[in-house]
Amino acid sequence: MRLVFLGPPGAGKGTIAAKAKDVYGIPHISTGDLFRENIKNETGLGVRVKSILAAGDLVPDEVTIAMVDQRLKEDDAQGGFILDGFPRTIAQADALASMTDLDRVVNFVLDKEAIVRRLSGRRVCKSTGRTYHILYNPPKVEGIDDETGEPLIQRDDDKEEAIRNRLEVYEASTAPLIAYYRDRGLLVDIDASLSPDEVLKAMVDALK
Ligand code: AP5
Numbered sequence: 156m157r158l159v160f161l162g163p164p165g166a167g168k169g170t171i172a173a174k175a176k177d178v179y180g181i182p183h184i185s186t187g188d189l190f191r192e193n194i195k196n197e198t199g200l201g202v203r204v205k206s207i208l209a210a211g212d213l214v215p216d217e218v219t220i221a222m223v224d225q226r227l228k229e230d231d232a233q234g235g236f237i238l239d240g241f242p243r244t245i246a247q248a249d250a251l252a253s254m255t256d257l258d259r260v261v262n263f264v265l266d267k268e269a270i271v272r273r274l275s276g277r278r279v280c281k282s283t284g285r286t287y288h289i290l291y292n293p294p295k296v297e298g299i300d301d302e303t304g305e306p307l308i309q310r311d312d313d314k315e316e317a318i319r320n321r322l323e324v325y326e327a328s329t330a331p332l333i334a335y336y337r338d339r340g341l342l343v344d345i346d347a348s349l350s351p352d353e354v355l356k357a358m359v360d361a362l363k
Contacts, residue, residue, distance in 0.1 A: 162263030181235040211321035263347035278307035
């Protein structure tokens with residue numbers, strides 16, 4: 156299964172992808188996670204994109220496209236993949252079409268108020284990337300990762316100013332991809348307001 160997960164920031168793409176990858180036995184490839192991994196390891200790419208992510212702006216297309224092109228050539232992606240957070244622009248979508256065919260594009264639909272609630276309550280474990288929510292998916296011990304025992308942090312781009320910017324960037328650059336993929340007969344809309352298990356089930360049923 157070659158899937159793209161589309162949807163506004165905080166719609167739950169990463170949460171559902173972490174479950175769906177086991178359902179389908181395919182890797183979860185998140186461009187946001189790849190950038191954050193590079194930032195953590197202080198690679199050249201990480202240094203270049205750190206302030207872009209913190210502000211909630213998009214990394215330039217040519218940088219992102221090259222990174223994804225390389226990742227899709229790895230062995231584990233040959234039997235399918237979930238691309239989470241890519242493409243985010245029409246130019247990226249055109250580039251992806253020249254790299255691979257897609258089976259479906261899942262569009263996670265969520266209203267703005269719910270998006271802000273989810274993003275402002277999100278906490279993450281920096282070393283593993285595991286994601287929690289202070290109300291909807293709290294850790295066993297407040298502020299502590301369930302498995303590593305490390306303190307949880309708030310992502311720089313989950314601060315109010317950056318959230319606002321990410322929503323504007325989404326509307327301007329990424330939302331046009333809904334029509335792009337609908338026109339190509341690939342789009343499946345999924346109501347992302349339900350619990351993660353309900354969202355997963357609705358998606359798996361819709362993809363049958
Ligand atoms: P990225 O990491 O992709 O950020 P995003 O698209 O803004 O998505 P998020 O990770 O914020 O949200 P999500 O939909 O995965 O939600 P989550 O599951 O975490 O990108 C970060 C940055 O990298 C970009 O801003 C950009 O700078 C750069 N970048 C990445 N890709 C790029 C590209 N292609 N081109 C250029 N630049 C790029 O859930 C959110 C919260 O809600 C969590 O707390 C979770 O626990 C909770 N939650 C999830 N589902 C539910 C549910 N069903 N019910 C209740 N709570 C839920």
